[in-house]
Amino acid sequence: MSDYDFQAMQRRWRPVWESLGLFDAGASAGQRRSLVDMFAYPSGDLHMGHAEAYALGDAVARFWIQQGYDVLHPVGWDSFGLPAENAAIRRGTHPADWTYANIETQAESFRRYATSVDWRTRLHTSDPSYYRWTQWLFLRFLERGLAERRRAAVNWCPVDRTVLANEQVIAGRCERCGAAVTKRELTQWFLKITAYADQLLDDMAELAGHWPAPVLTMQRNWIGRSPGAYLDFGPFEVFTTRPDTVFGATFLVVAPDSPLAASLCTSGQRPAFDAYVSRVRGMSEIERTTADRAKTGVFLGAYGKHPFTGERLPIWAADYVLPGYGTGAIMAVPAHDQRDLEFAETFDLPVRPIAGFLDGLDTELDGLDQEAAIARVVAEAEARDVGRGGVTYRLRDWLVSRQRFWGCPIPVVHCANCAIVPVPDDQLPVLLPDLRGDQLAPGDVSPLAAARDWVEVDCPRCGGPAERDTDTMDTFVDSSWYFLRYCSPAYGEGPFEPEAVRRWMPVDQYVGGAEHAVLHLLYVRFFTKVLRDLGLVGFSEPFRRVMTQGQVILNGAAMSKSQGNMVDLGEQIDTYGVDAVRLTMVFAGPPEDDIDWADVSPAGSVRFLSRVLRLAADVGTTPPTGPGDLNLRRNTHRLLRAITDLMEQRRLNVAVARAMELANAARRAVDDGLAADPATREAVEALSVVLSLFTPYTAEEMWARLGHEPGVARAGWPAIDPELAAERTVVCALQVNGKLRARLEVPAGITADDLLALALAAPAATGRTVTRTIVRPPHLVNLVVSGP
RNA sequence: GCCGCGGUAGCCCAAAGGCAGAGGCAGCCGUCUCAAACGCGGCUCAGUGCGGGUUCGAAUCCCGCUCGCGGCACCA
Numbered sequence: 001m002s003d004y005d006f007q008a009m010q011r012r013w014r015p016v017w018e019s020l021g022l023f024d025a026g027a028s029a030g031q032r033r034s035l036v037d038m039f040a041y042p043s044g045d046l047h048m049g050h051a052e053a054y055a056l057g058d059a060v061a062r063f064w065i066q067q068g069y070d071v072l073h074p075v076g077w078d079s080f081g082l083p084a085e086n087a088a089i090r091r092g093t094h095p096a097d098w099t100y101a102n103i104e105t106q107a108e109s110f111r112r113y114a115t116s117v118d119w120r121t122r123l124h125t126s127d128p129s130y131y132r133w134t135q136w137l138f139l140r141f142l143e144r145g146l147a148e149r150r151r152a153a154v155n156w157c158p159v160d161r162t163v164l165a166n167e168q169v170i171a172g173r174c175e176r177c178g179a180a181v182t183k184r185e186l187t188q189w190f191l192k193i194t195a196y197a198d199q200l201l202d203d204m205a206e207l208a209g210h211w212p213a214p215v216l217t218m219q220r221n222w223i224g225r226s227p228g229a230y231l232d233f234g235p236f237e238v239f240t241t242r243p244d245t246v247f248g249a250t251f252l253v254v255a256p257d258s259p260l261a262a263s264l265c266t267s268g269q270r271p272a273f274d275a276y277v278s279r280v281r282g283m284s285e286i287e288r289t290t291a292d293r294a295k296t297g298v299f300l301g302a303y304g305k306h307p308f309t310g311e312r313l314p315i316w317a318a319d320y321v322l323p324g325y326g327t328g329a330i331m332a333v334p335a336h337d338q339r340d341l342e343f344a345e346t347f348d349l350p351v352r353p354i355a356g357f358l359d360g361l362d363t364e365l366d367g368l369d370q371e372a373a374i375a376r377v378v379a380e381a382e383a384r385d386v387g388r389g390g391v392t393y394r395l396r397d398w399l400v401s402r403q404r405f406w407g408c409p410i411p412v413v414h415c416a417n418c419a420i421v422p423v424p425d426d427q428l429p430v431l432l433p434d435l436r437g438d439q440l441a442p443g444d445v446s447p448l449a450a451a452r453d454w455v456e457v458d459c460p461r462c463g464g465p466a467e468r469d470t471d472t473m474d475t476f477v478d479s480s481w482y483f484l485r486y487c488s489p490a491y492g493e494g495p496f497e498p499e500a501v502r503r504w505m506p507v508d509q510y511v512g513g514a515e516h517a518v519l520h521l522l523y524v525r526f527f528t529k530v531l532r533d534l535g536l537v538g539f540s541e542p543f544r545r546v547m548t549q550g551q552v553i554l555n556g557a558a559m560s561k562s563q564g565n566m567v568d569l570g571e572q573i574d575t576y577g578v579d580a581v582r583l584t585m586v587f588a589g590p591p592e593d594d595i596d597w598a599d600v601s602p603a604g605s606v607r608f609l610s611r612v613l614r615l616a617a618d619v620g621t622t623p624p625t626g627p628g629d630l631n632l633r634r635n636t637h638r639l640l641r642a643i644t645d646l647m648e649q650r651r652l653n654v655a656v657a658r659a660m661e662l663a664n665a666a667r668r669a670v671d672d673g674l675a676a677d678p679a680t681r682e683a684v685e686a687l688s689v690v691l692s693l694f695t696p697y698t699a700e701e702m703w704a705r706l707g708h709e710p711g712v713a714r715a716g717w718p719a720i721d722p723e724l725a726a727e728r729t730v731v732c733a734l735q736v737n738g739k740l741r742a743r744l745e746v747p748a749g750i751t752a753d754d755l756l757a758l759a760l761a762a763p764a765a766t767g768r769t770v771t772r773t774i775v776r777p778p779h780l781v782n783l784v785v786s787g788p
Numbered sequence: 789g790c791c792g793c794g795g796u797a798g799c800c801c802a803a804a805g806g807c808a809g810a811g812g813c814a815g816c817c818g819u820c821u822c823a824a825a826c827g828c829g830g831c832u833c834a835g836u837g838c839g840g841g842u843u844c845g846a847a848u849c850c851c852g853c854u855c856g857c858g859g860c861a862c863c864a
Contacts, residue, residue: 320862657811733807
């Protein structure tokens with residue numbers, strides 16, 4: 001290990017690389033490729049999770065660079081957000097102070113970590129030159145009717161004192177702070193992602209195979225498309241996925257906290273209803289949506305009319321019906337639906353078997369399967385004008401207003417005369433005021449609303465007194481288009497330069513955590529489709545290929561500060577060096593699997609790296625002489641082909657294992673006295689290039705020991721000789737009745753006839769009565785014999 | 789409850805119908821050393837969660853079960 005001085009290597013090569021400009025996009029004449037890592041939120045320094053993601057993404061980017069592609073590999077920060085605001089309150093400073101200090105820390109760590117990024121692309125979303133265009137895009141959404149301000153019951157986090165998007169509520173709790181979320185009636189901005197629900201769903205077909213299957217499944221679940229029918233029951237329509245059960249409907253239920261319930265309630269039932277509603281409203285989201293609760297409800301005194309039989313059906317209000325889904329009202333079919341049955345039993349309502357109800361249509365339904373019955377009922381409902389086929393989605397519109405300071409201001413003003421007036425494009429950006437410390441502390445109104453100097457403006461339209469919108473945008477808006485900005489980070493005429501976007505986008509490979517499967521990854525897809533409809537981009541999906549990495553855990557548990565089981569990235573790097581940490585991350589297992597740091601061995605990585613370094617020293621700079629060992633050459637080319645294929649498939653852990661084989665083969669050659677053989681030099685040079693994807697410092701050091709100028713990162717992927725890579729002879733398994741009986745060394749190109757002849761001549765086959773032969777040249781012969 | 793993914797040596801993981809072991813960790817033995825650690829060399833270690841099926845042949849394909857992980861969930 002003494003030989004492996006990673007500190008010295010890190011000190012030595014970093015300045016050399018930076019002077020070479022190895023990773024500037026546009027520096028190569030090759031075909032263009034783009035690799036984008038999910039950008040970081042600047043809270044403190046980089047941690048183990050970043051280290052894993054960047055090691056994986058960087059290996060792919062560097063692989064492309066070695067192959068001669070012109071690679072865009074940008075870097076940036078998602079720099080708006082609540083933690084900065086909380087830090088500013090604690091410290092009496094501006095959120096920018098904390099944010100930009102952290103960005104500098106992370107940028108330094110990035111450089112040390114030796115990722116192949118083009119630093120000229122560097123951006124951060126809290127930069128006015130960035131958020132100017134976030135605002136500009138918001139106004140385009142507004143013009144198209146895709147941004148809308150409306151009153152709605154929204155998720156409210158009492159701790160963070162802001163509203164949350166549905167996607168940010170996990171099991172009724174704030175995903176950030178864990179506080180129980182409550183509902184509030186507020187007027188808020190929404191982006192109409194539901195208008196794109198079908199496209200978001202249908203376009204997944206082209207992502208299949210290129211995106212992780214679990215991500216697509218989660219998005220499908222999240223969108224939750226349910227085909228069914230809307231049926232008219234008199235005072236209102238209900239939505240049902242099972243119109244074929246309509247003849248079992250015995251009562252109707254509406255959500256108590258909906259305008260519908262209030263308007264239907266008769267005066268006699270009013271006191272009971274009011275009491276019930278206030279009880280329901282007092283419940284937290286968690287209580288409300290817990291299953292296996294006893295059913296509660298109240299009769300409204302009103303009746304609906306069955307669309308087919310005309311029967312009078314009582315209307316109840318019950319909290320198991322949710323106001324936001326479908327029409328907020330259901331037909332209850334207790335014979336078919338468990339929840340309806342429980343309700344009917346609780347309140348002694350009739351349960352009617354679905355079959356056997358006397359009606360012309362009903363008897364026709366008896367013989368049909370479910371699908372046909374549904375179609376029949378829908379057709380009949382349409383013919384009688386009492387309903388229609390329809391689809392409902394679980395997906396809600398995206399609530400983007402936040403009552404916080406450190407975010408992108410929503411660029412509209414509210415004028416008494418003109419209502420909502422967009423800030424003219426040429427007056428963007430609407431800059432945040434300079435608030436700090438206590439001015440950001442939670443009060444009765446949000447910090448921006450309290451900044452009266454900032455709020456009070458002249459109306460851009462009529463010039464009269466007006467007020468700025470005091471909400472800021474969800475930071476997921478900022479991150480929904482940053483990948484496009486990377487193409488032209490300094491562009492001033494629009495959010496991005498069209499030509500640059502045509503050159504680099506969509507992203508060829510996106511890399512990041514699976515925890516964003518239904519937040520960020522869904523929002524970005526939505527944004528991309530809107531930008532396409534705005535004529536700003538020419539594609540519908542932002543990322544051709546996505547790789548999600550697992551988490552780094554410890555002893556089976558997620559690392560967290562409160563648990564005190566954090567592994568500190570800086571300490572790991574100080575102990576083992578950047579390369580060993582990177583190698584450990586990549587080698588630990590398939591990229592998408594979690595890495596348990598207790599299961600892996602950075603010390604083992606150090607051992608391997610010191611071995612390859614010694615290997616390079618043993619080969620050294622002496623000019624190669626000799627014939628070139630053919631077996632080693634074959635092995636080298638076979639392994640290179642395997643590594644190439646594995647990199648294409650993103651099976652990086654196996655690629656590293658093959659590189660280790662290459663190292664072992666070269667070691668054996670050196671120990672056998674072939675240090676000066678051209679084949680050995682070829683193997684070790686190839687190994688340096690392969691390792692440059694994973695362990696850039698060590699690879700560069702090897703390259704130097706082999707007598708090359710710095711810049712192994714652009715040395716070029718080794719050419720693979722197909723002749724050499726092909727197996728010349730293989731070991732063929734000889735099976736008798738499926739059991740291995742012998743091994744035969746045969747030429748790789750052997751014909752079936754020759755192979756069979758060889759097999760029948762083998763001792764294992766003599767004296768047996770062969771009834772059948774299975775010959776699969778060159779790997780296997782199976783003889784089926786009769787008798788003992 | 790519904791949907792998805794996964795169970796291979798003590799551990800992390802390979803084997804994409806054809807010899808279950810590529811690579812690593814740990815362990816053991818040897819070697820180096822005055823000694824120890826490091827290094828180096830070698831070795832041991834599973835019949836693939838369970839039960840069926842298809843096949844000449846199954847870790848791999850199919851069916852059922854089980855355990856683990858993740859998502860959705862009073863969503864009509």
